[in-house]
Amino acid sequence: MSQEIERKFLVTGEYKSKAYEQSRIVQGYISSARGRTVRVRIRDGKGYLTIKGASNASGTSRYEWEKELPLVEAEELMKLCEPGVIDKTRYLVHSGKHTFEVDEFYGENEGLVVAEVELASEDEAFEKPDFIGQEVTGDVRYYNSQLMKRPYTAW
Numbered sequence: 001m002s003q004e005i006e007r008k009f010l011v012t013g014e015y016k017s018k019a020y021e022q023s024r025i026v027q028g029y030i031s032s033a034r035g036r037t038v039r040v041r042i043r044d045g046k047g048y049l050t051i052k053g054a055s056n057a058s059g060t061s062r063y064e065w066e067k068e069l070p071l072v073e074a075e076e077l078m079k080l081c082e083p084g085v086i087d088k089t090r091y092l093v094h095s096g097k098h099t100f101e102v103d104e105f106y107g108e109n110e111g112l113v114v115a116e117v118e119l120a121s122e123d124e125a126f127e128k129p130d131f132i133g134q135e136v137t138g139d140v141r142y143y144n145s146q147l148m149k150r151p152y153t154a155w
Contacts, residue, residue, distance in 0.1 A: 004052070004064035005122055008142060009115040017089035018118030025103075028081030031153050032145040039145070040077040043090075046076020059138020060122050084108075084148035096127035109153030114142055 016022075019121070027041040034055035040047070044067060053063030069077070086109070091102040098117050105112040117126055138144045141150070 002064055002117075003061055005061045005119045005124075006059060006116045006117065007126075007137045008114055008116045008134065008139075009128075009135050009137075010114050010133040011131050012100055014114070015091060015093055015113075015129070015131040018093045018129065018131075019090040019102070020094065025086070025088050025090055025092055027086045027144065028078050028084070029145050029148060030077065030080055030082070032082055032148060034075055034140070037145045040074055040155070042071065042074050042078070047071050049077065055138065059123065059140075061121075068086060084151075086144050086148055088101035093129060095129045098126045100129060100132075102131075105147070105152065108153050109147050110153060112147070112152040113147070148152070 006012040011151070014106075023044045025041060025043045027039055030038040030040060030094045037052045038048040039052070041050065047070060048066055049069055050064065055062040088103045088109070091104070093100045093102055095117075098119075100115045100117050102113065102115045105114075115132060119126065139148050141155070
């Protein structure tokens, strides 16, 4: 089983000038049930199908499986998704030996900017860039599957 270990933070400072790559992402959920999500994502002209399991008690770790799909298949699967779409630009920023993925959301989640860092273990040390704010790891409101149901602008 593939385990995803990550920590999530709100972004409070300037990050775009530090990014070495960016891409637009549109994603929907075939299933957004808590504890098991099935996501369809279109990024850079490619499709992806991702299945995620329940998070552990701290919210830092969970099962994740992902498979690349032809774009046409991802577009067809998007038609099966629950109502609501996540639309965002992802910026990649190096910090020490890690890469932070900074997501700037659009549409009903406009104004929300969140950064995630993937780790090898839950207690792995990492360098926080200066744009990192409050940690929101484990706060389900910031899960993309929940932002689709209860958008940031409705909080």
